[in-house]
Amino acid sequence: MSFAQNRLLSINNYFYPRGGAEVLFLEQNRLFEGIGWDVVPFAMRHANNLPTAYENYFPDEIEFGRDYSLARKLLNAQRVIYSRQARSKLGNLLDRARPTIAHAHNIYHHLSPSVLPLLRERGVPTVMTVHDLKLGCPAYTMMRDGRPCDSCKGGRLYNVAVHRCIKGSLALSGVVMAESYIHRWLRLYEANIARFVVPSRFVMETLIGWGWPRERFVHVPNFVDVARFRPDEPIGTRFVYCGRLERLKGVETLVRAAARSGQPLTLAGRGPDETQLRELTERLGADVRFLGHVSKDELADVLQTARAVVAPSECNENAPLAVLEAYAAGRPVIGARIAGIPELVREGETGSLVASGDVEALADELARYAALPDARLARMGAAGRAWVERDFTAAAYRDRLVALYSTLTPGVAA
Known part of the structure; x- marks a missing residue:
């Protein structure tokens, strides 16, 4: 079956195989290209990125731990919370490429969820793969000192700064605390993501236990070629x-x-x-x-x-x-x-x-x-x-996503 009329906007912080999330993101792109979709990436500029015709639409790199100037550090802190540059760049990209659907992977800290309301405003249904526990825990892991931690459960997000959960740094932890409070206040994920794709039942049930509604999640296991x-x-x-x-x-x-x-x-x-x-x-x-x-x-x-x-x-x-x-x-x-x-x-x-x-x-x-x-x-x-x-085949993964996409937009054939 051909899906040539469909265009997938594929979003992730990095556009190279940096870790497991990036590998899945890139493999998913190839998978949909293989059935005739036009896949348009949106990521951060980075020296290791794979070549793409859309590179000029990527926002500037943010790399934590790098020795930036004070002015750049302040700019990065603002962009971690809400990146106007990423939103502007994505707007330019959407003017050129009108996607059928958007699929986000890891966007925390770098691209930021500033891009999500824009997609909703442009009428692009958006799904997001949940690669970690960030939707509940500002530090991603729900662990502290090697043990399970639920200190932030119930909205007590100040604990990420109290315990310096981000690289042991009060400054970084404070930025992430502010980011988390603002994102929840603006409901950037809740109001703009149509469905969350979750590879494991553990993560799905954990986030439900932290207050997320079950109907927002779809369990789609990872795949291997x-x-x-x-x-x-x-x-x-x-x-x-x-x-x-x-x-x-x-x-x-x-x-x-x-x-x-x-x-x-x-x-x-x-x-x-x-x-x-x-x-x-x-x-x-x-x-x-x-x-x-x-x-x-x-x-x-x-x-x-x-x-x-x-x-x-x-x-x-x-x-x-x-x-x-x-x-x-x-x-x-x-x-x-x-x-x-x-x-x-x-x-x-x-x-x-x-x-x-x-x-x-x-x-x-x-x-x-x-x-x-x-x-x-x-x-x-x-x-x-x-x-x-x-x-866990690529075909099974693809078919599950196509079926999900078809429930969100009439342009996709299940």
Whole structure:
């Protein structure tokens, strides 16, 4: 079926594969281009952006942690709360490209939700994928000091500044507190987003528990391009982690568990804690390979070398793509029993779950998997592959979104 008459305005802070949200955003763009849609991106200018004919319509870059002048810092603070520049640039883009529908991903802090009322004013139905818990928690995570936190529940948003939840900085936390209060007062999300797409039931139920109406959410699981992976490769000897190298992802716990169990580990990705993790690896004498950033094709090759893929998160993960990619490669998953990860692991069938942050439990599980026969791991990997082929394919994801879009605008054929 052709959808050539349809135009998707696809919105995200970054226009390059910076993290899981960006990967999904870019893959979704390619997916809709593949069925004949005209996809128009709107993002922030950035040196790493992919080439696009629409770059001149992108607002200027904001990068937290950079050493800006005082004047630029003040301008950035204003833009974090409500970016007039992003709204103006989007207005120019809408004059050129009249989209059938808009789909926003991560717009917090950089583009800001200033663009949302403009879309409603122009008659463009807008959906938004919820990649985290920002709609409830100003700091995204609903965690503090490694433990669940509901201090901001019920509108007590001042707690983000009280506890310095944003990078331990009172200044940054204060800006985010102001941002959150203003956005709620203006109802920028509530009044302008037609539906929120949520990849995990955990995040959906959590936000409902914080007061969002259930009817605003649609559960649409993430997807993986299974054709990129070869599930019939022999089971490897190394355990593999793919993702950002930071403590909240549980990577320090994983390195300690690998050292404790004497198991080889491969880390694919970069992040703010890479230096500390390298130092920890050397201090513990662990067999850990740091691959750095790997391309999409290289990632598939890395997963084929795995004995199992580990998702050791210690934060409220939504629906990590690494789990689905592991299954697509025919590899079982050892996941942390936290947030959305248990939804993606069928214990004893496609993998297993361990307590989040428990070095000893994770070390025991690594040792157990090292001792399991390859044939047993291959059967678990095959079960995971069958699961993604049934429920997490690109076609299934696309069809779910097209069906959603069709309920919001008559221009889309379901």
